[in-house]
Amino acid sequence: MWLAGEGVSAGFPSPADDFKETRISLDKVAVKNEAATFYARVAGQSMIGAGLDDGDLLVIDRSLEPQDGKIAVCLIDGDFTVKRLKVEKDCVWLIAENKRYKPIQVTEENELMIWGIVTHVLKAL
Amino acid sequence: MDVLKQFTPLVEVYSIDEAFLQFEGFEHYDLEEYARQIRKRVRKWTGMPVSIGLGPSKALAKVANRVAKKFADRTGGIYVIDSEEKRIKALKWLAIGDVWGIGHRHNKRLVLRQVRTAFDFTQLSDAWVRKEMSVVGLRLKHDLLGKSSIPLEMIAAPKKAIATTRSFESLIDDYQELRERVSTFANLCAEKLRQQNSRCYALVVFARSNPFMPDLPQYRNSTMISLPFATNSSLTLSKTALHGLDLIYKSGISYKKAGVIVTGIVPEDAYQMTLFTYENPKHQALMQCIDYLHKRFGPHKIKIANQDLNRTYKMKQAHLSPRYTTDVRDVIRVR
Numbered sequence: 001m002w003l004a005g006e007g008v009s010a011g012f013p014s015p016a017d018d019f020k021e022t023r024i025s026l027d028k029v030a031v032k033n034e035a036a037t038f039y040a041r042v043a044g045q046s047m048i049g050a051g052l053d054d055g056d057l058l059v060i061d062r063s064l065e066p067q068d069g070k071i072a073v074c075l076i077d078g079d080f081t082v083k084r085l086k087v088e089k090d091c092v093w094l095i096a097e098n099k100r101y102k103p104i105q106v107t108e109e110n111e112l113m114i115w116g117i118v119t120h121v122l123k124a125l
Numbered sequence: 126m127d128v129l130k131q132f133t134p135l136v137e138v139y140s141i142d143e144a145f146l147q148f149e150g151f152e153h154y155d156l157e158e159y160a161r162q163i164r165k166r167v168r169k170w171t172g173m174p175v176s177i178g179l180g181p182s183k184a185l186a187k188v189a190n191r192v193a194k195k196f197a198d199r200t201g202g203i204y205v206i207d208s209e210e211k212r213i214k215a216l217k218w219l220a221i222g223d224v225w226g227i228g229h230r231h232n233k234r235l236v237l238r239q240v241r242t243a244f245d246f247t248q249l250s251d252a253w254v255r256k257e258m259s260v261v262g263l264r265l266k267h268d269l270l271g272k273s274s275i276p277l278e279m280i281a282a283p284k285k286a287i288a289t290t291r292s293f294e295s296l297i298d299d300y301q302e303l304r305e306r307v308s309t310f311a312n313l314c315a316e317k318l319r320q321q322n323s324r325c326y327a328l329v330v331f332a333r334s335n336p337f338m339p340d341l342p343q344y345r346n347s348t349m350i351s352l353p354f355a356t357n358s359s360l361t362l363s364k365t366a367l368h369g370l371d372l373i374y375k376s377g378i379s380y381k382k383a384g385v386i387v388t389g390i391v392p393e394d395a396y397q398m399t400l401f402t403y404e405n406p407k408h409q410a411l412m413q414c415i416d417y418l419h420k421r422f423g424p425h426k427i428k429i430a431n432q433d434l435n436r437t438y439k440m441k442q443a444h445l446s447p448r449y450t451t452d453v454r455d456v457i458r459v460r
Binding site: 036062 | 127169170
């Protein structure tokens with residue numbers, strides 16, 4: 001995409017050259033920390049209430065700290081899942097945004113790794 | 126590597142998974158603690174575990190890294206050589222064959238001289254090391270003694286030899302097909318030369334049968350051709366490579382592997398035209414045009430007449446794992 005450009009005739013330096021903008025890049029919008037950014041595809045509709053639908057592309061930032069209320073990609077007992085975090089005093093809950101899915105309580109017995117925090121979702125319409 | 130560059134601007138990327146970091150002006154820092162932060166951030170941001178070795182020189186940092194790795198449960202992946210005691214202890218532990226910078230040939234000679242550890246190596250006289258291992262070996266010795274003598278290389282030096290070789294998915298019996306592959310290899314070498322703004326003076330072509338199928342007749346041969354002028358033209362190199370192939374080709378052989386290697390590499394602006402033979406100057410303009418079109422429309426779109434127009438050969442890659450971080454079609458799925 002160009003921002004408000006003008007037709008340029010070959011050879012003649014355009015007076016607009018000094019004010020030419022760069023192209024819009026989605027990278028600049030969605031990727032704050034390139035070295036820590038990864039991508040994933042949503043499978044299923046466990047988070048449909050948050051706007052995450054099957055096939056959507058997630059932008060994940062591994063450098064952000066996990067916090068209560070954030071949507072995170074987690075590795076629980078060997079499986080990747082995307083859920084909203086509920087941090088309580090002595091346990092963590094992984095909450096789905098779909099009535100058909102029960103909240104998952106994570107205790108010492110489970111192996112939970114918070115893989116990264118979801119910052120953006122890209123949907124093809 | 127990007128994460129590492131956040132901790133100091135002086136970074137030499139040494140291989141696909143190793144780098145040297147230089148800390149100047151960090152005297153107030155507790156570098157071991159800083160190293161722990163580096164290890165932690167790399168692990169968190171990229172998911173990759175790293176071992177870190179610190180020392181007063183590159184060679185000693187490498188030694189420290191080996192210690193950190195070997196005794197990971199005790200070191201936590203980090204080791205600092207910051208005292209004479211630690212330096213000597215580490216060098217006495219390290220076998221001469223495991224020292225960075227000492228390859229097979231030197232190793233054999235050193236073993237004959239009763240040198241068994243890195244420490245023994247540092248006890249040899251400067252004169253002997255200079256004579257037997259050249260100034261490179263001498264710098265290594267001083268580095269290991271704690272006197273930093275090997276500088277950080279921040280810019281990758283241009284390659285001194287460029288090779289394009291392939292093992293074929295299936296054996297090639299047809300001469301034309303082999304010619305086509307060799308022409309492609311020469312073309313790729315030419316592209317790599319242009320990419321690093323170099324030209325070459327010599328070209329090697331080789332071809333061989335499959336040594337793992339001993340029932341078939343075995344043959345391998347190669348030839349080196351010197352060029353009268355330094356070139357990076359796809360046309361010249363392709364023609365030369367095919368001429369070389371003509372010289373070594375033997376019929377009745379099923380070929381499994383072939384390649385083109387260019388050497389005698391000089392920078393683009395250093396080439397001299399010889400008095401009577403020189404390349405058609407239109408080649409340069411043509412090469413620039415081809416490179417520009419490839420940049421715009423993607424690689425392999427333009428081929429010279431003796432390359433196969435229809436097929437672009439891909440690696441078999443039968444065991445390739447999904448490209449989790451470089452192809453959006455292969456990213457992980459999360460439920």
